[in-house]
Amino acid sequence: MKQLTRYLRTYVSEYYHPGLYLSVALLLVASIAFNYAVNFENSIIDSYFGSWWRWPMYFATMAFPFLITCVFLHLFGLQTTWWxxxxxWFLxxxxxxxxxxxxxFSFFDFIVGDMHRYDRLFTLKVIYKARSILFTTLPLLLFYYFYERKRDEQRSWYGLNFKPFDFRPYAVLILVVFVGIAIASFLGDLTNYYPRYLRTGGERFARLHDLPSWIPVLTYESIYGLGFLGVEFFFRGFLVIGFSRILGGHAVIAMVGSYVFLHFGKPISECISSAFGGYLIGILAYYSRHIWGGVVLHVALAWFMELFAWLQKVFND
Structure with a gap:
């Protein structure tokens, strides 16, 4: 806990600016209100499912808050050379x-092909959860190896290195998350969205193949958890550790907006809380040069939401 408090105090003393934080807060409040008012991601962007138009649409959506925050940095004279x-611009x-x-990316029909409908549903759900590893982690690893490695004296691999670090700050956060999710599970928007496993058709898949019911659960939840490695690798690794050479510690606040926009398709309570969680984990990643604590914390958060939402459904039924 002392380490966490020290990181926070150090970061706030070095990088906090009231005008910047107010501007970013107003940007996020307006963006969140707009998204949930018109259901922007689920109704507009997702209406292009299966079309390549989703790629530039997501590019504009994810890049927008990062770029605007950098504009704020320039306007307040905090970082005026980035542009x-x-x-x-290359990064x-x-x-x-x-x-x-x-x-x-949504073109997996060649894999599921002529599968039975239960096999098709479950396989697609698992594959979609693996996209983060296939299309984020692996490309960024290659980019680091061929471009970033010779520029990174610490050889951090965007925080993916296995050098020893203090895990205790994350253990405290995991406990906080456990209690917070237990309370939040009583909110309707979370229990309507979770557990995600119930939408995979896993039980019917298990019956079709005469498998114990725990096998599809373990398969899906393992891939679901593994996918958060890609999330942390991009947001805390690439956007924070990678951009810190240009933006310094301000890379944390620049990352927060894009991280919030990532949650636009999720319950609004989760979207709002992602701003605070992303900010805090970003600070920890910035000073520790590690993302593994964030990975563990993120996986714990996801599995706790699955668990408590499932418990709510069991007891309510």
Whole structure:
């Protein structure tokens, strides 16, 4: 807990600016209100499901808050050279092209082909959860190896390194998350969205193949958890650790907006809380140069939501 408090105090003393934080807060409040008022992601962007148009749409959506926050940095005189940096624009285009491609890719019909409908549903749900590893983690690893590695004296691999670090701050956060999710599970928007496993047809898949019911549960939830490695690798690794060479610690606040926009298709309570969670984990990643604590925390958060939403349904039924 002392480490977490020290990171927070250090970060706030070095990088907090009331005008910047107010501007970012207003941007996020307006964006969240607009998204949930018109159901922007689920009704508009997702209406292009199966079309390549989703790629530029997601690129614009995910890149917008990051770029606007950088504009705020310039206007408040906190970082005024980023827009002249060729490296900034190179990383900006590469990074958001990768994450938007991952989010928009939906062409898996060649895999499921003529499968039984229960096999098809379950297989597609599992594959979609694996997209983060296939289309975010692997491309960023290659990008780091061929471009970033020679520029990174610490060889951090965007926080993916296995050098020892203090895990205790994350353990405290996991406990907080456990209690918070237990309370939040009584909110209708979360229990209507979770558990995601119930939408996979896993029980029918197990009956079709005469399998124990725990096998599809373990399969789906394992891939679901593994997918958060890609989330942390991009948002805390690439956007924070990668951009810190250009933006310094302000990379944390720049990342927060894009991370919030990632949650536009989820319950509004989860979307709002992602701003605070992303900010906090971003600070930890910035100082520790690690993302593994964030990965564990993110997986715990996801599995807790699955667990408590399932318990709510069991006891309510």
């Amino acid at each position: 002249r940096s060729k490296e900034y 900006f285009v590469i990074g958001f092209a990768i994450i938007s491609f991952q989010r928009s």
